[in-house]
Amino acid sequence: MRLDKYLANSGLGSRKEVKTLIKKKKITVDGVIVKSDSFDVKEGVNHVFYDGQEIFYKEFHYILLNKPQGYVSAVEDNVYPPVTDLVPEYEFAKLFPVGRLDVDTTGALLLTNDGDLCHKLLAPKYHVDKTYYVEVDGVMTNKLIKAFKSGIMMDGELTLPGDLVILSEHTGELTIHQGKFHQVKRMFQHFGLKVTRLDRKTFAFLGHEDIELGSYRELTPEEEEQLKEIVKN
Numbered sequence: 001m002r003l004d005k006y007l008a009n010s011g012l013g014s015r016k017e018v019k020t021l022i023k024k025k026k027i028t029v030d031g032v033i034v035k036s037d038s039f040d041v042k043e044g045v046n047h048v049f050y051d052g053q054e055i056f057y058k059e060f061h062y063i064l065l066n067k068p069q070g071y072v073s074a075v076e077d078n079v080y081p082p083v084t085d086l087v088p089e090y091e092f093a094k095l096f097p098v099g100r101l102d103v104d105t106t107g108a109l110l111l112t113n114d115g116d117l118c119h120k121l122l123a124p125k126y127h128v129d130k131t132y133y134v135e136v137d138g139v140m141t142n143k144l145i146k147a148f149k150s151g152i153m154m155d156g157e158l159t160l161p162g163d164l165v166i167l168s169e170h171t172g173e174l175t176i177h178q179g180k181f182h183q184v185k186r187m188f189q190h191f192g193l194k195v196t197r198l199d200r201k202t203f204a205f206l207g208h209e210d211i212e213l214g215s216y217r218e219l220t221p222e223e224e225e226q227l228k229e230i231v232k233n
């Protein structure tokens, strides 16, 4: 693999930035300064160092974004900026969002370039939990708790049991285990309630409480493992 690709995928910097580091003779391979971007690095065989630190190649990247309103959950769009615009440092990795949050929805959105994991996390059979903070234009009553638990008809089938916790007249927290198009809005709409604010607090066990709106963080190796564990069987 080319040295510049190896370095960029390790998260050291953009392709352009790592080329500059190479030019500045900051990179060694097996103890020797390498000045060529296209130097052929053998992953797991050669030892690449920058500034006294070994640099490891990483094929897959996992980012948790706290999505703000006004961004579309896609890699390109004709109307709104895509969420990938919020992670320019990861352009090299060609990340894509795991599922969709509406343009006006905020909150936890996983981005990755691991297509296999993405596919599994979205597969109905794994029932990954998603918890939403919801505000509606009417009154949330206990009737909703019961109805969401039993499931409501959507796209010709009953939704899986959802758990609604009512926080106040107009606000609640809803946990669902599937991801139909506009599911939360449609569940409330079923009872004549319009969702006026929607924030995904957690996707699986990943919450955005430590991430500012519009910012993101890399998952820890433990979190990556935990996610893979969810979809193992």
Ligand code: URA
Residues within 6 Å of the ligand: 100, 101, 102, 103, 105, 181, 182, 183, 184, 185, 186, 198
């Ligand atoms: N359900 C919705 O209706 N919208 C979202 O963005 C996510 C879940």
